[in-house]
Amino acid sequence: MKILISLLCALTLAATGAVAQDRFIILQSTTSTANSGLLDHLAPKFRDKTGIEIRVVAVGTGQALKNARNGDGDVLLVHAKQREEKFVADGFGTKRYDVMYNDFIIVGPDNDPADIAGHYEINVALKKIAAAKAPFASRGDESGTHIKELSLWKQAGVDAAADSGSWYRETGSGMGATLNIATGMNAYTLTDRATWVAFANKSSFRIMVQGDKRLFNQYGIILVNQEKHPHVKAAEGQAFIDWLISPEGQMAISAYRRDDQQMFFPNAN
Secondary structure, eight states: OOHHHHHHHHHHHHHHHHHHTTTTEEEEEEEHHHHHHHHHHHHHHHHHHHSEEEEEEEEEEHHHHHHHHOOOOOOEESSSSHHHHHHHHSSSSEEEEEEEEEEEEEEEETTTOOOTTTOHHHHHHHHHHHHHHHOEEEEEEEHHHHHHHHHHHHTTTOOOOGGGGTEEOOOOOOOOHHHHHHHHOEEEEEEEEEHHHHOSSOOEEEEEEEOGGGGGGEEEEEEEEETTTTOOOOHHHHHHHHHSHHHHHHHHHHEEEEEEEOEEEEEEO
């Protein structure tokens, strides 16, 4: 009898453990939310409240959207609004929510070969980089940052891609790797501010251009549609979204700092 009771207890504990282990979601997100440390800050708070673990796949926004279209994730947290809206319009996501924002900046070497330091207007800065044929490192990876960069070149009236391989270099890499390449070749690059603040290998690099309203960087969150991919953990995924856009989640975003700087600014409401 005692053996039977012990066996039943063991089976119950094993089943309980299996259920607990099943309480996770896969979050397809950008490298900036991971590299900045934001998700490491948020995930334990959400887990402590709900018991749901967040397993992060940190890639460029373009790849994250592709992964989610293939059903390789439950929730998207990315920063390319038009593509996010198309993802929902095509039926792959249920609804898009604004979550937070920060901004993009141009960083470059202290000797500033294109003489752009302190320029407020991004269009002027990009035109000067192109005119000087100063090295510029582009992610070239269909990430949210790369999509933004291409739109900024277009607004400046510069066909940077036409000079690919000369002064304009496409790394095909994430933001951290691109920053390392940029510092190695004394090249300017566009980065989100949070990744830059967290980046350890700044060398002689500094912020050259910031503050233009065109450098605004909005993040959105989307639940992957269970009708497209039945295995999606819709209840758990929506629980994370609801928490992130709630006052508690928004305060957690606001509280995250590096080097005494606020990394992201909540704007769900």
